[in-house]
Amino acid sequence: MPHKIPESVLVLIHTSDMEVLLIERADRPGFWQSVTGSLDRLDEPLMVTAARELFEETGIVADGDTIRLHDWQLSNVYEIYPVWRHRYAPGVTHNTEHVFSVCVPRDIPVTLSPREHTQYAWLSWLEAADRCFSSSNAEAILQLPRHIAP
Structure with a gap:
């Protein structure tokens, strides 16, 4: 199996009243997170990666009309947890x-x-931030109020 590309997306799924959808990892019970996933290939556009991961992990289709992905133009660099480094x-x-x-x-x-x-x-967005095992995921959730249109 090829190595994972160390570039990924984090997709926060939320409602207009700031409820956040979290999903529990099958390989790590108790580890809650938003949708995440790595690029499939180096030239895969980030928006394509985000839409693909959203669909693969939740069945939700970003159709561009009623369900639109919003790129925050924000990137985080973090250390890969040792338990998952073998994938890279x-x-x-x-x-x-x-x-x-x-x-x-x-x-x-x-x-x-x-x-x-x-x-x-x-x-609720605050409960979701508290439940996330990933600090970058929790921090993104805490920034959600700044990214919701009035």
């Missing part, structure tokens, strides 16, 4: 994560990829 080329220790969000209706159907996630929960 030898010597790769850091990942660059690009933040996106998408506003959806609260009753949108969510279909999890059972290989990746076991359950989901809608939480």
